[in-house]
Amino acid sequence: MKILIIAEHKNGQLSEATQELFGLPLGQAEVHAVVAGESVESLAGPLGQLGADKVHLIESPALASGTGESLGQALGQFIPQLALDVVLAAHSAQGKDLAPRLAAALDAALATDCIQVSCDGDKVTARRPVYAGKATAEVEFTDDGLKVITVRPRTVKPPEPDAARSASVASVVVELLAQKTGLKEIIAGGNERPDVTEASIIVTGGRSLGSAENFSIIEDFADSIGAAVGSSRAAVDAGYRPYRDQVGQTGKVVSPQVYIACGVSGAIQHLAGMRTSKHIVAINTDPDAPIFQLADYGIVGDLFEVVPQLTEAAKNRNGS
Amino acid sequence: MNIFACIKQVPDTTTRIKLRGDGNGIDEADIQWIISPHDELAIEEALRLREQRPDSTVTVLSAGPERVTDSLRMALAMGADSAVRLDLPGDADSGMSARALAAAIGKLGEADIVFTGKEAIDDGAAAVGQALAVSLGMPCVTVVNGIDYGDGAITCRRDVGGGNVEIIETSLPAVVAAQVGLNEPRYATALNIIRAKKKPIDTLSADELGVTEANRKTRLKNFELPPPKQPCQIIEGTPADQAKELIRVLAEGIQAI
Numbered sequence: 001m002k003i004l005i006i007a008e009h010k011n012g013q014l015s016e017a018t019q020e021l022f023g024l025p026l027g028q029a030e031v032h033a034v035v036a037g038e039s040v041e042s043l044a045g046p047l048g049q050l051g052a053d054k055v056h057l058i059e060s061p062a063l064a065s066g067t068g069e070s071l072g073q074a075l076g077q078f079i080p081q082l083a084l085d086v087v088l089a090a091h092s093a094q095g096k097d098l099a100p101r102l103a104a105a106l107d108a109a110l111a112t113d114c115i116q117v118s119c120d121g122d123k124v125t126a127r128r129p130v131y132a133g134k135a136t137a138e139v140e141f142t143d144d145g146l147k148v149i150t151v152r153p154r155t156v157k158p159p160e161p162d163a164a165r166s167a168s169v170a171s172v173v174v175e176l177l178a179q180k181t182g183l184k185e186i187i188a189g190g191n192e193r194p195d196v197t198e199a200s201i202i203v204t205g206g207r208s209l210g211s212a213e214n215f216s217i218i219e220d221f222a223d224s225i226g227a228a229v230g231s232s233r234a235a236v237d238a239g240y241r242p243y244r245d246q247v248g249q250t251g252k253v254v255s256p257q258v259y260i261a262c263g264v265s266g267a268i269q270h271l272a273g274m275r276t277s278k279h280i281v282a283i284n285t286d287p288d289a290p291i292f293q294l295a296d297y298g299i300v301g302d303l304f305e306v307v308p309q310l311t312e313a314a315k316n317r318n319g320s
Numbered sequence: 321m322n323i324f325a326c327i328k329q330v331p332d333t334t335t336r337i338k339l340r341g342d343g344n345g346i347d348e349a350d351i352q353w354i355i356s357p358h359d360e361l362a363i364e365e366a367l368r369l370r371e372q373r374p375d376s377t378v379t380v381l382s383a384g385p386e387r388v389t390d391s392l393r394m395a396l397a398m399g400a401d402s403a404v405r406l407d408l409p410g411d412a413d414s415g416m417s418a419r420a421l422a423a424a425i426g427k428l429g430e431a432d433i434v435f436t437g438k439e440a441i442d443d444g445a446a447a448v449g450q451a452l453a454v455s456l457g458m459p460c461v462t463v464v465n466g467i468d469y470g471d472g473a474i475t476c477r478r479d480v481g482g483g484n485v486e487i488i489e490t491s492l493p494a495v496v497a498a499q500v501g502l503n504e505p506r507y508a509t510a511l512n513i514i515r516a517k518k519k520p521i522d523t524l525s526a527d528e529l530g531v532t533e534a535n536r537k538t539r540l541k542n543f544e545l546p547p548p549k550q551p552c553q554i555i556e557g558t559p560a561d562q563a564k565e566l567i568r569v570l571a572e573g574i575q576a577i
């Protein structure tokens with residue numbers, strides 16, 4: 001079995017979600033990685049230490065802030081040269097956009113947002129959530145052709161880098177054709193906290209916060225434990241938080257290690273975005289709030305009293 | 321302009337999911353079907369564009385069994401000019417759906433722009449828009465929450481996570497996948513819902529679209545419901561005690577901090 005991992009990187013670092021892909025049970029597979037962009041050769045070392053046997057470098061300034069179109073074109077040219085069985089990418093903003101393009105261009109099978117992937121001998125198995133996490137299903141691949149699979153971030157832990165390992169390195173030259181799409185600008189969100197889709201802990205506030213200013217108690221607590229700040233739609237609609245923080249059916253779908261819902265009722269559309277979180281904590285004045293049915297730990301109480309105490313307790317624990 | 325919107329019919333979020341006896345799908349008996357929420361944005365954007373550009377038509381497409389006709393009627397009630405059902409099984413994979421949609425668009429005239437949702441809330445695959453674009457040889461911009469329409473080109477704002485926004489320009493024809501924020505979908509009025517009941521809905525067969533089971537590459541099976549939740553452990557005490565205990569659980573119990 002021959003697998004290719006599409007490596008995402010920013011500021012000379014591999015993304016966390018890319019590192020995690022090496023933690024999947026890939027059996028005895030021969031693992032290749034491809035990395036495209038500018039000055040990418042520095043990533044060959046880390047990729048080898050994570051478990052890549054061979055690293056392919058597509059050195060191309062045009063791909064450094066590439067669009068899905070240009071990356072798809074580059075990888076679409078390169079992948080057929082490798083006689084692969086599986087292409088793995090993170091189900092990140094980039095991976096989500098790219099993988100279906102590749103699958104269509106290469107006439108491959110596609111399974112996105114998987115939460116279990118394993119390779120054993122020549123068998124590939126994958127499982128993914130369906131109906132917003134109300135169920136999961138196994139993806140049966142109906143033939144032996146190429147499979148393109150994206151994996152939900154935080155599905156597995158990245159392996160410890162093995163300093164003794166290294167990968168062989170090859171340079172790849174691709175020819176980019178005229179592009180129909182062009183990236184004009186990237187407007188940075190100025191968000192210093194982790195994004196909800198990438199965080200391992202999320203502290204979410206709801207309508208009951210009552211104002212944008214009051215969210216500072218949620219932010220303080222989030223900062224004390226290195227968490228992202230999430231929001232219910234009601235709090236977004238009320239203008240307390242930007243849309244990027246919204247969790248739920250019409251917001252982001254997240255599955256962090258810990259999800260702490262503060263003054264969030266637990267409407268079904270909210271649950272659709274966070275149901276698959278590993279541990280769920282609810283803080284709510286109403287003991288009958290639906291969120292408690294999904295929560296593992298609950299505090300029945302006023303968030304304005306409890307949350308500042310949590311910040312205190314977390315800081316004390318950190319010894320600061 | 322020749323404007324298309326692709327819509328998928330999905331179970332309403334509030335529907336309780338029950339598995340079929342063989343575990344290879346869900347029991348569709350009591351399901352309330354709706355247009356996938358992001359696809360309503362796709363319809364809305366198509367209608368708004370038509371309002372800006374005289375001599376435009378909006379065609380809505382949905383691939384699926386007979387039941388999807390209801391969702392197509394809802395799109396007509398919102399204001400679409402015509403609606404076509406592509407006769408595919410409800411469990412077609414994204415490759416089959418994309419292929420059928422591309423073939424239908426090819427048959428129905430030269431598209432100037434095709435709107436889809438960013439993802440359907442049943443499979444959450446976020447795949448069909450991009451695959452469709454590849455089949456049509458068109459560029460595709462995903463998770464779009466704002467569009468400036470120019471001449472033969474559009475400029476899209478897309479949400480790339482972390483609050484970062486990309487501004488992407490693309491030539492037309494193109495496929496655009498809609499994200500929340502793009503617009504506020506209108507409601508169909510009761511009168512228009514009644515009127516739409518009488519409108520014709522054309523069907524294209526899988527044969528006409530050149531899609532067969534041989535095009536299937538994946539099938540979902542062995543569905544599982546999440547294991548029943550343990551009852552919530554309520555942490556008692558004063559707010560200070562509750563806080564200390566929760567932080568202890570996070571740090572020592574589940575070692576998350």
Ligand SMILES: Cc1cc2nc3c(=O)[nH]c(=O)nc-3n(C[C@H](O)[C@H](O)[C@H](O)COP(=O)(O)OP(=O)(O)OC[C@H]3O[C@@H](n4cnc5c(N)ncnc54)[C@H](O)[C@@H]3O)c2cc1C
Binds near residue numbers: 232
């Ligand atoms: C098509 C559609 C899509 C939707 N998409 C989303 C989505 O993506 N995300 C989303 O979140 N919602 C979504 N919704 C909205 C959803 O139905 C709920 O309205 C929303 O989630 C409610 O937000 P909330 O929990 O903040 O507010 P409320 O439901 O008003 O709940 C407030 C909670 O705070 C508690 N409370 C009040 N005061 C305090 C206090 N001092 N301390 C502690 N607890 C307190 C109350 O007991 C209550 O449980 C959608 C709805 C529709 C129809």
Ligand SMILES: Nc1ncnc2c1ncn2[C@@H]1O[C@H](COP(=O)(O)O)[C@@H](O)[C@H]1O
Binds near residue numbers: 358414421444448
């Ligand atoms: N069966 C279908 N019929 C019409 N449009 C579809 C169908 N499946 C997916 N789409 C479109 O493609 C988008 C992405 O769907 P998905 O890849 O299933 O998440 C949806 O929001 C729809 O706009």
